[in-house]
Amino acid sequence: MSRAPLLSVEGVSLALPSGLGLVEDASFRLEAGEVAGIVGESGSGKTLLARGILGLLPPPVRATTGRILFDGADLLALPARSLRRYRGRRIGMVFQEPMTSLNPAISIGEQMAEGLRLHERLSGGEIRRRMVAMLERIRIPDPEACLSAYPHEFSGGMRQRIMLASVMLLRPALLIADEPTTALDCLVQREVLDLMLELTRSEGTAVLMISHDLAMVASRASRVVVMQQGRVVEQDSSERILLRPSHPYTRSLLAALPRRQPARPETEGRPTLLDIRDLSVVFPGRRGLLRRRAPKWAVDGVSLSIREGEILALVGGSGSGKTTLGRAVVRLVRPSGGQLLFRGADVFADGIDARRHALACQIVFQDPFASLDPRMRVDAVVAEPLRHEAGLDRAARRRRVAETLDEVGLGRDFLDRYPHQLSGGQRQRVAIARAIVRRPALLVADEPVSALDMTVQRQILGLLRSLQDRLGFACLFISHDLAAVEQVADRVAVMQDGRIVETAPRDALFDAPRHPYTRALLSAMPALEPQPDGGFRLRRRIAPEPERLRSHG
Amino acid sequence: MSTLSRPLRSRLSVRPNLLVGGLFLGMVLVAALVGLVWTPYDPLAIHLRARLAPPSGDFWLGTDEFGRDVLSRLLVGAGSSVWISVTTVLCAVGAGTLIGLTAGFFRGWLDRIAMTCNDALLAFPGILLALGLLAVLGPGRDGIILALGLAYTPLVVRVVRSTVLSLREREFVEASAVIGNGAAYTVFRHVLPNCLAPLTIMATAMFGWVLLSESALSFLGLGVPPPAPTWGNMLAASRPHLLTAPWLGILPGLCISFALLGINLLGDVLRDRLDPRMQGL
Numbered sequence: 001m002s003r004a005p006l007l008s009v010e011g012v013s014l015a016l017p018s019g020l021g022l023v024e025d026a027s028f029r030l031e032a033g034e035v036a037g038i039v040g041e042s043g044s045g046k047t048l049l050a051r052g053i054l055g056l057l058p059p060p061v062r063a064t065t066g067r068i069l070f071d072g073a074d075l076l077a078l079p080a081r082s083l084r085r086y087r088g089r090r091i092g093m094v095f096q097e098p099m100t101s102l103n104p105a106i107s108i109g110e111q112m113a114e115g116l117r118l119h120e121r122l123s124g125g126e127i128r129r130r131m132v133a134m135l136e137r138i139r140i141p142d143p144e145a146c147l148s149a150y151p152h153e154f155s156g157g158m159r160q161r162i163m164l165a166s167v168m169l170l171r172p173a174l175l176i177a178d179e180p181t182t183a184l185d186c187l188v189q190r191e192v193l194d195l196m197l198e199l200t201r202s203e204g205t206a207v208l209m210i211s212h213d214l215a216m217v218a219s220r221a222s223r224v225v226v227m228q229q230g231r232v233v234e235q236d237s238s239e240r241i242l243l244r245p246s247h248p249y250t251r252s253l254l255a256a257l258p259r260r261q262p263a264r265p266e267t268e269g270r271p272t273l274l275d276i277r278d279l280s281v282v283f284p285g286r287r288g289l290l291r292r293r294a295p296k297w298a299v300d301g302v303s304l305s306i307r308e309g310e311i312l313a314l315v316g317g318s319g320s321g322k323t324t325l326g327r328a329v330v331r332l333v334r335p336s337g338g339q340l341l342f343r344g345a346d347v348f349a350d351g352i353d354a355r356r357h358a359l360a361c362q363i364v365f366q367d368p369f370a371s372l373d374p375r376m377r378v379d380a381v382v383a384e385p386l387r388h389e390a391g392l393d394r395a396a397r398r399r400r401v402a403e404t405l406d407e408v409g410l411g412r413d414f415l416d417r418y419p420h421q422l423s424g425g426q427r428q429r430v431a432i433a434r435a436i437v438r439r440p441a442l443l444v445a446d447e448p449v450s451a452l453d454m455t456v457q458r459q460i461l462g463l464l465r466s467l468q469d470r471l472g473f474a475c476l477f478i479s480h481d482l483a484a485v486e487q488v489a490d491r492v493a494v495m496q497d498g499r500i501v502e503t504a505p506r507d508a509l510f511d512a513p514r515h516p517y518t519r520a521l522l523s524a525m526p527a528l529e530p531q532p533d534g535g536f537r538l539r540r541r542i543a544p545e546p547e548r549l550r551s552h553g
Numbered sequence: 554m555s556t557l558s559r560p561l562r563s564r565l566s567v568r569p570n571l572l573v574g575g576l577f578l579g580m581v582l583v584a585a586l587v588g589l590v591w592t593p594y595d596p597l598a599i600h601l602r603a604r605l606a607p608p609s610g611d612f613w614l615g616t617d618e619f620g621r622d623v624l625s626r627l628l629v630g631a632g633s634s635v636w637i638s639v640t641t642v643l644c645a646v647g648a649g650t651l652i653g654l655t656a657g658f659f660r661g662w663l664d665r666i667a668m669t670c671n672d673a674l675l676a677f678p679g680i681l682l683a684l685g686l687l688a689v690l691g692p693g694r695d696g697i698i699l700a701l702g703l704a705y706t707p708l709v710v711r712v713v714r715s716t717v718l719s720l721r722e723r724e725f726v727e728a729s730a731v732i733g734n735g736a737a738y739t740v741f742r743h744v745l746p747n748c749l750a751p752l753t754i755m756a757t758a759m760f761g762w763v764l765l766s767e768s769a770l771s772f773l774g775l776g777v778p779p780p781a782p783t784w785g786n787m788l789a790a791s792r793p794h795l796l797t798a799p800w801l802g803i804l805p806g807l808c809i810s811f812a813l814l815g816i817n818l819l820g821d822v823l824r825d826r827l828d829p830r831m832q833g834l
Contacts, residue, residue, distance in 0.1 A: 330731045355733075363731050371724035375746045375829055385732040418829040434728070 012066030037217030109147030157188035368427035577815025588628030649709025657717030757820025
C-alpha cells in the first residue's frame with residue numbers, strides 16, 4: 001500500500017427510511033487514472049451506488065453505513081455545500097439519456113460554459129477558447145457554430161459527445177458514466193466509448209463505467225465489479241472475470257451472452273411469404289417558418305423477400321429506416337412507392353387480401369412498457385386478437401389464451417394481472433403471446449429485447465426461437481444488436497440510410513462480410529471468444545478499415 | 554418501492570378521503586331528497602312578523618329579508634343546485650369527450666374545424682358566454698344548464714384532445730390496429746379508458762365552478778328567477794344583509810363549500826379506484 005486510491009468505497013449501505021436496504025455493504029476502490037466498471041442488472045443498485053458517490057441520491061434514500069473516500073475526504077460525511085465543490089470539478093458525471101440530459105432551451109455554448117464559470121475564474125474569451133478546443137477534440141465539425149446551436153439540432157450520439165465534452169472541460173479526476181451508450185446504436189456506441197476513453201486517458205481521469213452490458217464493460221475496463229440485488233458479489237480484473245468467474249451470478253451473466261446457434265437447414269427452396277418490391281417510404285419535411293424542409297426518405301427503394309418459416313434479421317444503425325420498414329410491413333406506415341406482396345397479393349390494395357394479411361401478420365414492439373394497455377389485464381390483452389377469429393366460443397377462447405400463455409412461459413396465475421404488476425421480461429412475454437395467439441404467418445419483432453436486461457434478453461431470444469421452431473411462423477427480426485441477431489437469425493439483411501446494402505445467410509455474413517458498413521458494424525461489437533473451460537476471452541473480430549469505409553461514405 | 558408506499562397511502566389518505574367526501578356529499582344528497590318531500594315551512598311562504606329573524610326554535614336556521622324560512626329554502630335549493638351542477642357537468646363532459654376523442658384521434662380537417670370553433674369559444678370568458686346565451690334564452694333552470702354546459706365544454710375538449718394526442722402515438726394503440734381492430738373500437742376500448750384520470754379531475758373541479766357560476770348568474774339577475782331558491786341566488790340575495798343577518802350568507806356558503814369539498818375528495822378516490830395501477834390496496 002504505497003498510496004491511497006483515488007476513490008475508495010468502504011462498506012456502504014443505502015436504504016429507504018423504512019429500513020429496506022437497496023445497497024448493502026458495498027466496497028471497491030479505484031486508482032487514479034484507472035478504468036473500472038460496475039456491472040449489474042436493473043435493480044441491482046449500481047446506479048444508486050454511483051449516485052451516492054456524488055451525493056445525488058433520490059430523496060428518501062440515505063446512506064446508513066460506510067465511507068466513500070475520495071482523495072482522502074469522506075464524501076458521505078461532507079455537508080452539501082462542500083460536496084458541491086467536488087461535483088463537476090473533481091468528479092464529473094455522464095448520464096444515460098442524451099436526449100434529456102441537455103437542457104433544450106439553452107444553447108450548447110451556454111451549457112458548456114456553466115461549469116467553467118462556476119468553478120474557475122476565466123475571462124469570457126478564455127472560456128470560449130477552451131470550449132472550442134474541447135469540441136475539436138471530440139471531433140465536432142464546426143465547433144464555433146456548435147456553441148450557438150441548441151441540443152435538438154444534434155443526434156443522440158452527438159449529444160452524448162457534447163455532454164462528455166462539457167464534463168471533461170473541467171478536467172475532473174474521476175468520471176462516472178452511467179450507461180453512457182445504452183441509448184445509442186452499436187456503431188455510435190463504439191465511437192463514443194472510444195472517445196471517452198481517449199479523452200480520459202490523455203487527461204489522466206479515472207473512469208467508473210456503469211452498465212448492464214458485461215461484454216462492453218469487460219472489453220474497456222481493467223477491473224469489473226459485479227453487483228446483484230444490492231450486493232457486490234465479485235470484483236476482479238476483466239480478464240479473470242471473463243476467464244474464470246467465481247460467483248454463480250457472474251457465470252450466469254456470461255452464459256447469457258448470445259452465442260451462435262448451429263445453422264438450421266437451408267430455407268432456400270421454401271415459397272416466398274412476403275415480397276417487398278422497391279418499397280419507399282417518404283416522410284414529408286417539417287414545415288419551417290419560411291419553407292418546408294426537404295422530405296426524408298426513410299426507406300429508399302428496398303427489395304427484400306421473406307420465405308415461409310425463416311427468421312430474417314434486419315440490421316442497421318438508428319435512423320437507417322429498419323423500424324419504418326417493419327412498420328410498413330404491418331401497415332402502420334403507408335409506403336410512398338413500391339409494392340408489398342403477401343403470398344402474392346398486394347397488401348395495400350384495400351380488400352379481402354389486405355385484411356387477410358393484416359390478420360396473419362403481427363408485431364412485437366420494442367418497449368414492453370408502452371405496448372400494453374395499462375388498464376387491461378393480461379387475459380384481456382391476449383384474448384383481444386381473437387375477436388377477429390371466427391368460430392371460437394368463450395370457452396375455446398379462454399382455453400386458447402391459457403395455452404398461449406403457457407407457450408410463452410407464463411403460468412395461469414398471470415391471467416388476472418395488470419401490466420404494471422409485471423417485470424419487463426414478463427411484459428414482453430405477454431406482448432409475444434398477443435402476437436402469436438392467432439397463429440400468424442409472419443411476426444415482425446422490432447427490437448424486442450433491447451429494453452431488457454441481459455439475462456432476460458437471452459430468455460426472450462430463446463423463447464422467440466423455440467416458438468418459431470414449434471409454430472413455424474416467419475419472422476422479421478429488427479435489431480441493432482448483432483449479438484442477438486447472431487443468435488437467432490437464418491438470414492441477415494443490413495440496412496444503411498434507407499437502403500439494403502447486403503443480404504446473406506447468417507454464417508456467411510458474420511464470417512465473411514462484404515460491404516464495408518457490415519464490417520464496421522461487426523467490428524463494433526465486443527467479441528468474446530468462448531474458451532474450452534467455459535470462460536471467455538476477448539477477441540477482435542475483423543479489423544476495421546477506416547479508409548475504405550470513408551471512401552464508401 | 555411501490556410495495557412500500559401503497560399501504561401507507563391507503564391508510565393515510567384514501568380512507569379519510571372516502572369517508573369525509575362521502576359524508577359531505579351524502580349530506581347534500583339527503584338534503585336534496587328531503588327537500589323534495591318535506592320542509593318545515595313552505596319555502597316561498599312569507600312571515601312578515603319574523604323578517605331577518607335569527608336562528609330560533611321556530612325557525613331553526615333563521616329567516617331572510619322577506620321572512621322566508623332559511624332551512625326550507627336550503628333544502629329545496631339543494632335539489633335545484635345539485636340538479637343544475639350534475640346535469641351541466643354531465644353535458645359538458647359528455648359533449649367535450651366526444652368531440653375531443655374524435656378530433657384528437659382522427660386529426661385532419663375534422664380536428665382543424667373542431668379546434669377552431671373550440672378556440673373561438675375558449676376566447677370568451679365562460680361567464681360572459683353564458684350571460685350572452687341566457688340573454689337570448691331567458692333566465693331559467695334549463696337555460697342555465699345549456700348555457701353553462703356550452704361554456705365549459707371547450708375546456709373538456711382541450712383536456713381530452715391533448716390526452717388523446719399523446720395516447721394515439723403509444724404502441725398499445727398501434728398494437729390494437731395491427732391486431733385488426735377498427736378505429737371506433739380502439740378509441741373506446743383503449744383510448745377513452747386511459748383518459749379517465751384527467752377527466753375525473755376535470756369533472757370534479759367543474760362541479761365547483763358550475764355552482765359558483767350559477768350564483769354569479771343569479772347575482773346578475775340571470776339565474777333561476779327569484780322566488781325559487783337555489784344556493785346561488787340565496788348567497789347573492791344575502792349580500793345587503795351580511796352585517797345584520799350573517800346567517801343568510803354563511804349558511805348557503807357553507808352548503809356550497811361542503812358540497813365542493815365532498816365532490817373533490819370523492820373525485821380523488823374515484824380516480825384512484827378507476828386506475829388499476831393504484832389498486833392492490
